[in-house]
């Protein structure tokens with residue numbers, strides 16, 4: 001049923017093929033005048049309007065994932081005092097501690113406080129927000145809730161489409177749901193992780209665009225497939241890029257034999273060339289087969305596209321020995337003669353004794 005805004009009634013439209021692209025819903029257990037979340041442009045505009053008119057001096061961010069930390073970084077840049085509450089032992093879910101711990105220290109060095117505790121928020125009687133965490137109450141001028149997204153799968157579920165264990169609508173490679181005339185794409189679906197083989201719910205714009213395109217082609221009578229993802233993602237936190245692809249060490253638990261990892265440091269440009277900065281890399285690989293399974297990096301320049309190189313290697317199921325032979329560029333202002341990708345891979349090969 002589609003609402004007709006002019007008549008105020010609902011009209012039933014028939015279809016031969018339907019695409020459901022209902023997106024995701026933010027996990028928003030707390031609401032109030034001073035409590036915000038960020039899902040769409042309207043949310044962003046409301047938040048900006050509040051900041052421009054009320055000039056908050058301090059902010060709480062509940063949730064230390066990528067969006068929470070990017071928003072904490074933006075609030076800090078606006079001059080606010082910022083506290084991030086994270087309910088699990090480490091910030092940045094999906095990253096291993098060799099990356100999340102230095103990011104945490106970096107944030108602390110820029111006056112962003114992290115409190116490792118589950119928090120709840122409610123408007124305060126005196127204005128602002130009371131955040132309750134670990135048996136203590138903290139007061140802030142505003143709070144942003146960044147607890148993630150869940151698939152908006154209700155419409156598809158009500159239509160009888162099968163939902164998956166990860167919470168999203170299940171589709172085949174053509175983005176067709178269990179009802180052949182209904183396709184689904186974007187943040188409302190779950191997709192296959194091509195490395196672990198498991199279905200996952202990782203709502204990203206990259207996947208939404210690809211799956212939307214495939215659903216559209218097929219619904220219009222064409223022929224296209226989407227195989228899955230390897231969970232490549234990047235974010236920028238106070239000018240520090242953090243990026244990941246493939247499996248984390250924790251995720252790489254089953255099916256690859258003995259798992260090993262290495263952490264290495266490298267320069268983004270030739271050492272002698274001015275203006276470069278440090279890149280920290282972690283590689284996760286199978287000690288048994290030498291296959292690269294995951295990569296994570298942090299640094300101030302050249303990080304996201306290097307993770308993209310490793311994403312290609314991981315998606316193609318390449319072994320460390322083959323990656324070490326990649327012909328990558330060297331020019332002092334752009335990269336050292338041993339690119340950070342190659343340095344990380346050589347460190348891993350050294351650990352393998354090869």
Ligand SMILES: Cc1cc2nc3c(=O)[nH]c(=O)nc-3n(C[C@H](O)[C@H](O)[C@H](O)COP(=O)(O)OP(=O)(O)OC[C@H]3O[C@@H](n4cnc5c(N)ncnc54)[C@H](O)[C@@H]3O)c2cc1C
Pocket residue numbers: 021022023024038039040067152155185186187188203204205206207208234
């Ligand atoms: C703050 C933030 C930062 C992000 N940053 C990145 C990033 O850096 N990189 C990245 O890859 N991804 C990022 N994402 C994720 C990315 O924005 C989403 O994956 C992408 O927008 C999903 O697109 P979609 O079309 O599936 O869903 P949406 O963009 O959510 O669109 C779905 C639309 O459907 C509408 N709708 C729902 N139900 C109905 C209905 N029954 N009838 C009519 N309309 C309906 C909704 O109102 C909504 O407008 C970010 C997300 C957020 C919130």
